[in-house]
Amino acid sequence: MTAAPHDAAGELFELANRGRSRSRHVRDGGEAVVKVVLAGCAGFSVLITALIIGILAYEAVRFFMDVSVVEFLTGTEWSPLLGEEKRFGVWPLVAGTLLVTLVAAIFALPTGLVTAVFLSEYAPSWLRAILKPVLEILAGIPTVVYGFFALLIINPSLQWIAKVVTGEELFGAYSAGAAGIAVGIMILPIVTSLSEDALRSVPRGLRDGAYALGSTRFDTSVRVVIPGALGGIMASYLLAITRAIGETMIVALAAGGLAQLTVLPWRQVQTMTAYMVQIFLGDAPATGVEFKSSFAVAALLFLMTLLLTLAGYRILARFREEYE
Amino acid sequence: MTTPPTAASGGVVTDSPRPATNKVAVIETMTTTPTPNQNQTQNQPTPAAEPPVCIQAREFNSWYGDFQALHGIELDVPTNRVTAFIGPSGCGKSTLLRWFNRMNDTIPSARASGTLDLHGTDLLSTRYDVVDLRRRVGMVFQKPNPFPKSIFDNIAYGPRLHRRYTRSDLAELVEQSLRRAAIWDEVKDRLNQSALGLSGGQQQRLCIARAIAVGPEVLLMDEPCSALDPRSTAAIEDLIRDLRHQYTIVIVTHNMQQAARVSDRTAFFYEGRLVESDETERIFTTPAHRETEDYVSGRFG
Numbered sequence: 001m002t003a004a005p006h007d008a009a010g011e012l013f014e015l016a017n018r019g020r021s022r023s024r025h026v027r028d029g030g031e032a033v034v035k036v037v038l039a040g041c042a043g044f045s046v047l048i049t050a051l052i053i054g055i056l057a058y059e060a061v062r063f064f065m066d067v068s069v070v071e072f073l074t075g076t077e078w079s080p081l082l083g084e085e086k087r088f089g090v091w092p093l094v095a096g097t098l099l100v101t102l103v104a105a106i107f108a109l110p111t112g113l114v115t116a117v118f119l120s121e122y123a124p125s126w127l128r129a130i131l132k133p134v135l136e137i138l139a140g141i142p143t144v145v146y147g148f149f150a151l152l153i154i155n156p157s158l159q160w161i162a163k164v165v166t167g168e169e170l171f172g173a174y175s176a177g178a179a180g181i182a183v184g185i186m187i188l189p190i191v192t193s194l195s196e197d198a199l200r201s202v203p204r205g206l207r208d209g210a211y212a213l214g215s216t217r218f219d220t221s222v223r224v225v226i227p228g229a230l231g232g233i234m235a236s237y238l239l240a241i242t243r244a245i246g247e248t249m250i251v252a253l254a255a256g257g258l259a260q261l262t263v264l265p266w267r268q269v270q271t272m273t274a275y276m277v278q279i280f281l282g283d284a285p286a287t288g289v290e291f292k293s294s295f296a297v298a299a300l301l302f303l304m305t306l307l308l309t310l311a312g313y314r315i316l317a318r319f320r321e322e323y324e
Numbered sequence: 325m326t327t328p329p330t331a332a333s334g335g336v337v338t339d340s341p342r343p344a345t346n347k348v349a350v351i352e353t354m355t356t357t358p359t360p361n362q363n364q365t366q367n368q369p370t371p372a373a374e375p376p377v378c379i380q381a382r383e384f385n386s387w388y389g390d391f392q393a394l395h396g397i398e399l400d401v402p403t404n405r406v407t408a409f410i411g412p413s414g415c416g417k418s419t420l421l422r423w424f425n426r427m428n429d430t431i432p433s434a435r436a437s438g439t440l441d442l443h444g445t446d447l448l449s450t451r452y453d454v455v456d457l458r459r460r461v462g463m464v465f466q467k468p469n470p471f472p473k474s475i476f477d478n479i480a481y482g483p484r485l486h487r488r489y490t491r492s493d494l495a496e497l498v499e500q501s502l503r504r505a506a507i508w509d510e511v512k513d514r515l516n517q518s519a520l521g522l523s524g525g526q527q528q529r530l531c532i533a534r535a536i537a538v539g540p541e542v543l544l545m546d547e548p549c550s551a552l553d554p555r556s557t558a559a560i561e562d563l564i565r566d567l568r569h570q571y572t573i574v575i576v577t578h579n580m581q582q583a584a585r586v587s588d589r590t591a592f593f594y595e596g597r598l599v600e601s602d603e604t605e606r607i608f609t610t611p612a613h614r615e616t617e618d619y620v621s622g623r624f625g
């Protein structure tokens with residue numbers, strides 16, 4: 001009786017020691033190689049980022065030797081390609097970007113949150129199993145497709161609706177509104193997916209606590225789950241807005257090409273990104289001031305999105321702490 | 325006269341599980357009120373006059389999908405007493421508790437058969453208003469779960485769901501609830517700060533305050549102390565002893581001493597069945613079943 005377990009232990013010991021042992025030398029050498037490879041990869045992406053920022057800054061500075069920073073940041077007229085009197089007031093481009101983004105946000109932020117609440121709090125698991133992949137597919141559609149969609153379906157629909165409602169031909173062939181809605185559809189999966197993650201990360205115990213006090217599902221969602229996930233929802237909003245601001249293809253196709261300072265969504269606008277496309281695809285000489293101007297615009301755009309991204313991550317980090 | 329003999333805190337197991345006879349008489353008069361005089365004299369020789377049944381289970385079964393978690397439960401939970409559920413993990417204590425306020429409605433696979441009455445009305449009936457049930461039957465969970473809101477808003481959450489209050493009434497209600505849960509003095513200067521900043525034991529008392537703020541008659545507690553240190557545990561136990569005469573309390577516990585200290589009756593569950601349910605003293609001294617004796621004496625398995 002007593003011998004059996006002892007033997008078993010002995011056998012196990014023998015077995016465990018049977019394998020050829022890995023020498024410390026080889027082990028440490030492997031570790032060193034891994035370290036170098038990892039550091040190399042990490043260094044590469046840092047280097048690329050630094051390079052991009054460096055080029056942006058360099059070209060932007062060269063632009064500002066021709067055009068004053070004050071004119072660039074305060075001017076309300078942008079006509080770099082027209083005639084002798086070139087104007088480099090960036091506001092029409094910024095306004096175009098903000099208008100498209102605003103339309104996209106008005107469309108996508110509430111819709112995305114409601115969808116997320118539905119998915120996380122209401123939908124039975126089988127329905128979620130269908131809807132989540134559909135969202136992923138939506139997120140995977142190339143934006144050029146959304147651009148066509150805006151041009152061929154959204155804008156004509158808006159044209160028609162505006163005609164019926166006001167009796168006037170408000171919309172032309174391009175509009176900030178149509179581009180904005182298409183951008184909104186594009187960022188919808190981002191808002192939905194990240195907000196849903198945030199809602200689902202609210203501990204189950206909080207929902208139980210709410211239900212146990214007599215909350216309905218709606219009470220629980222609106223009074224406990226959404227407030228509890230607010231940080232994550234805000235972060236999803238900021239990241240989605242960042243994507244909207246940087247979106248290029250949809251606006252290049254559907255927003256028009258005229259840089260004008262307007263808040264009217266049926267006008268055509270030129271966004272910052274669309275202007276850059278125009279310059280790089282167009283006939284501006286690579287040495288001209290208009291070519292360099294696109295780098296100044298790019299630098300400004302980069303600053304805007306950088307700030308939003310940083311804000312998004314800060315909110316997300318604070319949100320994570322809450323449930324540690 | 326209505327105040328029960330206060331147990332010397334610390335003298336734990338000696339705390340008599342049966343309250344003084346005249347207290348039972350008082351409860352009888354309050355609830356049934358036939359002829360008070362006759363009632364009192366009748367009760368003198370028979371101290372075991374039972375309080376009215378609050379929750380009654382008959383032929384009660386429960387399933388999660390195909391798995392039957394509870395088998396033929398027959399149980400009376402007495403009004404304004406503390407009933408402890410004990411038994412090894414997975415024997416169905418939480419499942420039964422969560423039927424008492426229909427929390428199992430939130431689990432799609434959970435279903436039940438048989439009857440479960442709250443003061444004679446079948447609470448499993450689809451006609452029973454779950455929101456109203458949960459207002460009457462409050463629950464405290466194993467892990468303290470304050471909302472990520474201010475202390476004030478945590479307590480005010482339930483009342484605001486069910487009624488509209490004036491500002492001053494609500495403030496008064498919050499204060500009374502916190503006082504009742506013996507945490508007012510610790511939080512009165514920080515009502516507007518987040519409840520997440522409180523210690524675990526304070527959070528649990530906050531959750532009790534939150535539960536009683538909606539005016540329930542029953543309090544369900546599922547291992548309310550298992551995530552707490554001994555000092556906080558003692559505070560919660562004091563609180564339970566304090567609340568026992570206004571609320572029907574059902575507490576699930578893995579701690580035998582705790583069951584002995586705080587409860588009037590104890591129900592022992594084993595593998596989805598109710599093995600026996602009796603006065604706590606009886607369960608811990610002369611249980612009717614062998615499994616019960618093995619379990620309460622720690623000789624299990």
Ligand SMILES: Nc1ncnc2c1ncn2[C@@H]1O[C@H](COP(=O)(O)OP(=O)(O)O)[C@@H](O)[C@H]1O
Pocket residue numbers: 388391393411412413414415416417418419420431433
């Ligand atoms: N949501 C659930 N789905 C499926 N089975 C469950 C669920 N909750 C509990 N069970 C099962 O039901 C049985 C009783 O569980 P529970 O009531 O939690 O036991 P106790 O509280 O006594 O430890 C266990 O076997 C457990 O695995």
Ligand SMILES: [Mg+2]
Pocket residue numbers: 417418419546576
């Ligand atoms: Mg349990």
